[in-house]
Amino acid sequence: MTLALLGLIPYLLTGYLFMQLHLSWSQNISLFAALILTFHFAGFYILRTFSDELVTLVKQSDNEDHTCLPLSPQQQDTDEIFRLKKAFNQLLQKLEDEREKFNLVTVTLLKEARKNSKEYERRLKHIRPYVDQRVIQRVMNEQQQPVFRSEQRRVCVLFVDICSFTRISEELQPDEVVELLNDFFNKAVGIIYQYHGVVDKFIGDAIMATFGLTQPLYQVSVDAICAALELQDTAKMLSLSRQREGKKTFKIRIGINTGDVIVGDIGSLDRMDYTVIGDTVNVASRMADHAGAGGILISKDTFNSCPEYFKVESKGHIQVKNRQQPIESFAVIEKNERAFKQHELFLTSLETMAKKFSKLD
Numbered sequence: 001m002t003l004a005l006l007g008l009i010p011y012l013l014t015g016y017l018f019m020q021l022h023l024s025w026s027q028n029i030s031l032f033a034a035l036i037l038t039f040h041f042a043g044f045y046i047l048r049t050f051s052d053e054l055v056t057l058v059k060q061s062d063n064e065d066h067t068c069l070p071l072s073p074q075q076q077d078t079d080e081i082f083r084l085k086k087a088f089n090q091l092l093q094k095l096e097d098e099r100e101k102f103n104l105v106t107v108t109l110l111k112e113a114r115k116n117s118k119e120y121e122r123r124l125k126h127i128r129p130y131v132d133q134r135v136i137q138r139v140m141n142e143q144q145q146p147v148f149r150s151e152q153r154r155v156c157v158l159f160v161d162i163c164s165f166t167r168i169s170e171e172l173q174p175d176e177v178v179e180l181l182n183d184f185f186n187k188a189v190g191i192i193y194q195y196h197g198v199v200d201k202f203i204g205d206a207i208m209a210t211f212g213l214t215q216p217l218y219q220v221s222v223d224a225i226c227a228a229l230e231l232q233d234t235a236k237m238l239s240l241s242r243q244r245e246g247k248k249t250f251k252i253r254i255g256i257n258t259g260d261v262i263v264g265d266i267g268s269l270d271r272m273d274y275t276v277i278g279d280t281v282n283v284a285s286r287m288a289d290h291a292g293a294g295g296i297l298i299s300k301d302t303f304n305s306c307p308e309y310f311k312v313e314s315k316g317h318i319q320v321k322n323r324q325q326p327i328e329s330f331a332v333i334e335k336n337e338r339a340f341k342q343h344e345l346f347l348t349s350l351e352t353m354a355k356k357f358s359k360l361d
Helices: 002-021 025-063 073-130 133-141 165-171 174-194 217-244 279-291 300-305 337-360
Strands: 150-162 197-203 206-211 252-267 272-277 296-299 310-318 327-335
Touching (some): 150 165, 150 174, 165 174, 174 206, 197 217, 197 272, 206 217, 217 252, 217 300, 252 300, 272 279, 279 327, 296 300, 300 327
Parallel strands (some): 252 296
Antiparallel strands (some): 150 206, 150 252, 197 206, 310 327
């Protein structure tokens, strides 16, 4: 701005003097030339004086952020797009870093879950022999903390124990007694499970099993008696095998009763059993006491629920300990094969009809 004024002032001053002093053209031209020369020298001096400061300012501007420089609209738009692109790329890089972290955490969690699952399966496998499978499944399906729950159901209860076990224990060493029990119990439990029974508990040399917790009501007594017959056959074969090995032999007795019981949790919150309680259980236990070596004794209620499937012999009424009313009992002899064949045909026809109805659906 200063340099522009220095260039304009000679013309303005010459015109002013020309009008005021009434000089001749030659004088005006001389004065005009002198003024121009003077002011040009003055402008050159000013430019030379401030040139160093201008150079310094330019260098400082080059070293500063370019955003501080005055830019044209096109340059400003270009730089704005560049900054947005840079910020977007930085955001994408952050997202990629977070995704990698997330994937790493996910993989770590999956490994831990797989490890915990294997450990859970290993521990559950060790627990299973101590608790019935159905009880484990029931507890695992519970959504809340354990509570005392019970219900009334009609079941068939079977007791099986070894005859004269006290005398056998007296004649054998403790490890031999344990070996005898494990040999028999290992076979017996498999048979009970085969016929849909649940091992409720081991009571010394006895097993208490319940039929009717998992299968239809009309079949519980049939399953229990079939299991009893197979238990007797297994005990005889096992006893013969022990005899050949020079070991102590044994016989078993079985009592069966059918009736209503209370099924549920018995005990405390710290230690409970899923079991059955009621007079039906007590009667089954007493029936086993009166069964005799190698015998199967059933109550009238059990016989009435499946009279056509087995050949039995009436044993009349027996008076059991701690019970006022006597119990009518029957000794099981064998299966009625003809009735069982008809029963199997009936079940086959039911399965066929069920498959047809399922196809229609």
